[in-house]
Amino acid sequence: MKKLRMAVCTAIVLMAIGSAANAEEFSPKRIVSLDGGTTETLFALGAGGLVVARDEGSTYPPEAAKLPAISTGHQLNVEAILALKPDVVVGRNRSMSGPGMHILEQAHVRVVRLPDDPGIEVAQLRIKNLASLIGKEEDAKKIIESMQTDLDRLEEKKKAVSGEAAPRVLIVYLRPGVVMMMGEDSNAAAMTRLAGGRFAVPGMKGYKELNAEAAVAAQPDVILCYTEGLEATGGADALWNRPGLAETPAGRARCLIAMDDLLLAGFGPRTGDAALQLFDRLHGQGTTVAKAHP
């Protein structure tokens, strides 16, 4: 199912780009990016200057965060986008739903949808797709090569620890008053598997409030969360004060890994780097990291 969706998305992207290529060498001058990973990729390709607006999740690199934010996740201001006179609006499928896109297309703005799915192949595919949209195929090759180098190193490191039991990872999402857990279909879970961790609540999908007892029953060795959520909810001390988490093996050893959400779950150009970082924290002696910087 996922594969099919991916294939369809790829086809759509390729068609969009193909038709662009047919019509008088389309090269965008003003791009609106509606997704953090996409913005990051555009900057990595050296096309940051073309981006005129971003969504709120586009926080990396720091120059991207200075651009005007046009959408706030659940709301898309179509008029504000049109006012910027973009020639391309690009993002991942999830951020491109809703009637707004249709209006943009009617206004002859090219809407490019990239596939959502996590994973290395899709991450590389997205970079290639974006590169061919702006004619930066060479830069894409470099990014993908360096990603591959990281991933090869990761494979070696994984082989070195293949005798040990993989650490069980519980991925939580912290908001004031609620601890949510992210399911095995989340990007963060995909990154965890890539980095050699074991998902602690197999079968859990989506995005649900975590039952305190179930956290203990899952017996996680590590709690993984986003840096932003951890800081917004009072840091590591407040986390261990939540009922349940302190009683887990991770809680007793105070094993907490916090990573920037775009790095951990973006599956953008830093995918290989992120997987290496997570691997080191999961397996290295420095597992007891209370706070980590991207």
Next chain:
Amino acid sequence: MTRTVPYKLVFLILLAALPIALCVAAGMGAYSIAPFRIPAILWDRIEGEGYRVLLYIRLPRIFLATLVGTALALSGAALQSMFRNPLADSGLIGVSSGAALAASAWIALAGADSRIGLWGLPTAAFAGGLATVWLVWRMARTNGATPTATLLLTGIALNAIAGAGIGLLIYCSDEEELRGITFWQLGGLNGTTWPLVWAALIPLVPGLVLLAPLGRALNALALGDREAYHLGVHVAAIQRRIVLGSALAVGGAVAAAGGVGFVGLVVPHMFRLLCGADNRWLLPSTAVGGALLLLGADTASRTLAQPAELPVGILTALAGGPFFLWLLLRHKREAFHA
């Protein structure tokens, strides 16, 4: 022509059901502990994961569910009798909506850089609830008295304003804050720790103590403010006591458990439909009934969707609604007298 069940019987059945429900609740959970080992675990203090799960996660939660259910149902019963309005509940004096507004504001505005951790949200909710009740009370006061009708309408008006405030906050909040607000409004006892239980007891106990002995006075009030006065009831003092008691009890309950709806509205009606409206029996029975409903709903909320949580507000409505409807249809005729 009433075909009702004796008061005493229903009260005793409810009272007998409570310890059974407590034991069942203690024996269920996402972390499996054999129910028959629980007494041994607690008695011998067998240190280990099971003991800690039971003592630090499950028991405080069960305890708080019982208390919150009692507080919501009791204040609902008292307010319905005082307003002589079957639709009244703690929402009408503004405590629930005020707490919801303050909690939403906390999540949307302060939540982003709060260092106060776990205590900020309940404190804000409690303060918001109390402040709103005070506002309703002050505005409804005319010439030293507080006519019930004015109090009711003031409450409705402030509810609407608080609702608009919450709407505005939802509009301003990002996706995660939105989720926080929504989940708070559905209620939940997942975050319960002993310190939270002790903190909740500070307003809950005085609130319950103020409300519980009011049966006789409420019976007099049911006849009308003037009639009650002639029966020797100090109407203004009783009103003040009910409003203060409800504000403390519901404020504490909502601060600890979020916006658990339905309990305060429906549990008193269940008892009225079964037995009748004598407040001397209604108040204690409703208190126990509310505890039972919330205990049951919370047990379901932490076990049905494991390892996830179901918001308890959904379950109180889901469990109580059909039962209430069944009672209503069976006692259609009596319902008009209730």
